[in-house]
Amino acid sequence: MKHLWLTARLDIVESLRARWFQIYTLVFGGIVALLFLFGLTESRVLGFVGLSRLLVTYIQLTMAILPIFVLVTTVRSVAGDREAGVFEYLLSLPVSLGAWFWGKILGRYVVIFAPVFVAMLGAVLWALARQIEVPWEIFTYYTALLASMCACFLGIGMLISSLARGTDMAQGAAFLVWLVLLMFLDLILLGVMIQGKVAPEVAVGIALANPLQVFRTAALALFDPQLIVLGPSAYVILDTFGAAGFRLYALAYPAVIGLLCAVAGYVVFKRGDLP
Amino acid sequence: MIKFESVAKTFRRARVLDGISLEIGTGERIALIGSNGAGKTTLIRCLLGEYTHDGSVTIDGHSPRRERTAVLGKIGFVPQLPPPLKMPVGQLIAFAAGLCGTDPKRILEVAGSLGLDTTPIMDRQFVRLSGGMKQKLLIAIALGREANVLVMDEPAANLDPEARKIFFELLAERTASATMLISSHRLNEVASLVNRVIELDLGRVILDDRVADDVSLSGMLACRISAKRVEPAFVKALGTWNFEDLGGGLEWQGLVAGPDRLRFLGMTSRYVALISNLSITEVNK
Numbered sequence: 001m002k003h004l005w006l007t008a009r010l011d012i013v014e015s016l017r018a019r020w021f022q023i024y025t026l027v028f029g030g031i032v033a034l035l036f037l038f039g040l041t042e043s044r045v046l047g048f049v050g051l052s053r054l055l056v057t058y059i060q061l062t063m064a065i066l067p068i069f070v071l072v073t074t075v076r077s078v079a080g081d082r083e084a085g086v087f088e089y090l091l092s093l094p095v096s097l098g099a100w101f102w103g104k105i106l107g108r109y110v111v112i113f114a115p116v117f118v119a120m121l122g123a124v125l126w127a128l129a130r131q132i133e134v135p136w137e138i139f140t141y142y143t144a145l146l147a148s149m150c151a152c153f154l155g156i157g158m159l160i161s162s163l164a165r166g167t168d169m170a171q172g173a174a175f176l177v178w179l180v181l182l183m184f185l186d187l188i189l190l191g192v193m194i195q196g197k198v199a200p201e202v203a204v205g206i207a208l209a210n211p212l213q214v215f216r217t218a219a220l221a222l223f224d225p226q227l228i229v230l231g232p233s234a235y236v237i238l239d240t241f242g243a244a245g246f247r248l249y250a251l252a253y254p255a256v257i258g259l260l261c262a263v264a265g266y267v268v269f270k271r272g273d274l275p
Numbered sequence: 276m277i278k279f280e281s282v283a284k285t286f287r288r289a290r291v292l293d294g295i296s297l298e299i300g301t302g303e304r305i306a307l308i309g310s311n312g313a314g315k316t317t318l319i320r321c322l323l324g325e326y327t328h329d330g331s332v333t334i335d336g337h338s339p340r341r342e343r344t345a346v347l348g349k350i351g352f353v354p355q356l357p358p359p360l361k362m363p364v365g366q367l368i369a370f371a372a373g374l375c376g377t378d379p380k381r382i383l384e385v386a387g388s389l390g391l392d393t394t395p396i397m398d399r400q401f402v403r404l405s406g407g408m409k410q411k412l413l414i415a416i417a418l419g420r421e422a423n424v425l426v427m428d429e430p431a432a433n434l435d436p437e438a439r440k441i442f443f444e445l446l447a448e449r450t451a452s453a454t455m456l457i458s459s460h461r462l463n464e465v466a467s468l469v470n471r472v473i474e475l476d477l478g479r480v481i482l483d484d485r486v487a488d489d490v491s492l493s494g495m496l497a498c499r500i501s502a503k504r505v506e507p508a509f510v511k512a513l514g515t516w517n518f519e520d521l522g523g524g525l526e527w528q529g530l531v532a533g534p535d536r537l538r539f540l541g542m543t544s545r546y547v548a549l550i551s552n553l554s555i556t557e558v559n560k
Contacts, residue, residue: 003344006373010362017361017400089358089413092323092426093374094347274325 003095007103008110010090015111020073025115027069031061032119036126051127052135052223055120059142059219062116066146067153067212068178070112074157075170078104083167088275097274101266105158113150117143138222141247145218148255152211155258159265162272181212204236211254218250276301276454277322277424281330284317284478291317292328293478299454299471301423304446306465307458309475315458318475319426322456323352334424348375351417355428355458357401357409364404364412365397375420382419385445386412389438406433418445425449428458429465436516436539440495440532443468447492467534468492494533494557500543501526501552509546516542533557 015021035054081087091100120142127134156177164170184206192198207213217237221227225243227234241249277299284292292314299305307315320326324339324347332339339346360367372379386393391411396404404412410433417425425446431439446455446468459465462472466486474482498518502509505524513520516539518529531539536555543550 003374006370010366010370013362013366014360084359085354085356086358086360088320088325089352089354089360091325092347092350092352092354093371094344095374096344271327273320273327275320 001099003099004103004106007095007100008107011104011107012111015077015108018077020077021111021115024069024073024112027065028062028115028119029122031058031065032123036123051123051132052138054123055135055138055142056219056223058120058123059145062146063149063212063215063219066112066116066149067181068175070150070153071157071160071174071178072171073112074108074154075161075164075174076167078158078161079164079167079170082161082165082275085275091274097270098266101158101269105154105262108158109150109154112154113147116146116150120146141222142219144251145215148251148258149211149215152254152258155261155265159261159268162265162268181210184210185213185216201236208237211257214250214253218247221246221250276335277456278333279318279321279330280332282318282321282332283329284314284321284326291478292321294330295475295478295480296330297473297480297483299456301454302451303471304450304455304469305457306462306469306472307456307475308460308462308465308472310460312477313475314478315475316428317478319352319428319456319458322426323347323350349422350424350426351420351422353410353413353417353425353427353430355432357406357413360401362401363398364393364401367401367412368393368416371416372420377420382415385419386415388445389415389441390435391415391438407435407438410434411438414442414445418449423449423453425453425455426458427455429460430457436531436535439535439538440530443492443532443534450492467537492534496531496533496536496539497528497556497558498531498539499526499528499552499554500550502546502549503551504549506546506549509549512542512546530558531555 032054035057091097120139124134124139157174160170160173160177164173192203208217217227221243227237237246277297279295279297282292282295283290291312295314295318307318309315317326321328321332322334322339324332324341324343327340334346334349337346339350362370368379368382372382383393389411391408393412396408401409401412410430414427414430417427431442434442449455455469457465457468462474466472469486471485472482473480500513500518502525510520510524513527513529516529516531518527520526521528543553
């Protein structure tokens with residue numbers, strides 16, 4: 001356990017000094033700052049006003065940026081470290097492979113989750129200072145959603161890093177995974193549904209297996225509980241899960257995907273060549 | 276102590292290690308030599324449990340792959356190329372000491388004896404240190420703990436003569452209890468450090484020879500040099516060896532570490548036309 005914490009701490013210290021982390025923090029801090037600057041707390045959409053409006057916009061933007069950011073930075077830094085000889089040296093020290101791999105995941109998780117959460121927390125603190133009403137339910141659920149999203153894409157990133165030997169290959173694979181998830185949001189599914197090649201339930205099932213779509217739908221569900229914007233798909237979702245059930249599913253399913261990918265990554269890492 | 280049994284490693288279709296079998300006993304100091312691609316680094320990585328391979332590698336009967344923490348706790352490793360770590364020096368020392376169960380002060384003491392003052396660099400990123408500083412720190416981490424196997428890849432390449440002298444002394448303190456595996460492209464770089472030479476080529480052992488162990492790691496040579504004229508480059512070179520000027524840049528004397536004799540003679544050979552007299556005498560330390 002001590003080795004796991006040591007590795008996690010090491011990864012946090014390494015990441016804090018890395019340029020990707022500075023850009024990552026700047027992007028999410030910048031989003032919140034810009035949303036305030038553009039007076040989003042003053043605007044009203046679909047009955048949402050004040051901080052709720054800002055948080056809804058923030059989560060939408062985060063969902064667009066965070067997955068690719070987490071995937072690319074994770075595979076770049078992990079595969080890059082391996083290529084540069086960092087693994088060769090650090091893994092010559094008496095650390096168990098389990099402590100190393102899971103410690104790295106733990107450290108990385110803290111580093112990717114902290115900026116998105118702190119940015120959101122900053123918005124809440126600002127709202128409190130300005131005596132703007134804080135929608136605690138939305139804030140809590142979005143925090144959990146972000147935590148789940150980070151776990152999901154970190155797990156996928158670590159699996160890719162274990163499988164791909166070089167930085168270029170890892171980066172390409174990460175981009176491809178993101179692209180496939182993105183395409184299965186609407187593009188391909190709409191096409192096959194229109195052509196009538198698959199049953200609508202199958203298309204919706206595929207969409208619900210896509211963590212990106214799950215986040216998107218869960219974020220929508222908070223300000224549109226009947227999921228009217230989704231059209232008939234909403235019936236499948238709400239009949240299968242129910243509103244509360246889907247909110248739970250949206251938290252648990254991506255986290256399980258991330259965990260399974262991380263476990264698979266660990267098995268590959270443990271069985272293969274380390275540096 | 277260290278046993279390689281039919282160790283083979285293939286990357287895709289390239290066979291990098293081709294059934295290597297070796298036994299290395301306690302107290303042996305091995306020069307692992309060979310050209311690029313001979314398999315030195317791969318063999319070292321198999322020894323460190325970093326590569327999967329056919330055959331078996333054991334240290335005192337234990338596998339470095341399956342019993343990592345127990346086995347690697349006894350191995351001190353110095354890579355040829357320092358890793359580009361962004362963490363501060365203090366963090367690296369704390370991390371290594373924490374994993375190895377040693378007191379960070381011990382690492383700092385070894386670093387200090389190698390001439391590396393760690394106080395002003397504790398917060399500096401490891402990657403931002405000079406080549407020599409990095410090398411000294413990695414040696415300090417390898418030697419600042421209870422390691423009875425030392426695996427070093429050209430460890431003295433970036434060290435100044437004074438630090439090399441101390442490095443040899445530190446190695447000398449461990450000759451009875453530790454096994455050393457020193458990798459190098461050229462034998463003359465490490466010849467005076469070792470008592471056994473293993474040469475690899477295309478993944479096979481092509482030479483396994485025990486060599487005369489006449490050079491003491493802690494031995495010193497008293498040298499005196501007379502020059503025909505003052506040559507700034509020669510003066511500078513002698514300065515790096517901490518030689519003392521006895522008169523107008525023409526007469527010099529100093530101490531050279533025994534294992535550094537080849538390197539020292541290599542330096543003097545570049546100025547052979549300038550040298551009118553050169554004497555080297557072994558002194559007991």
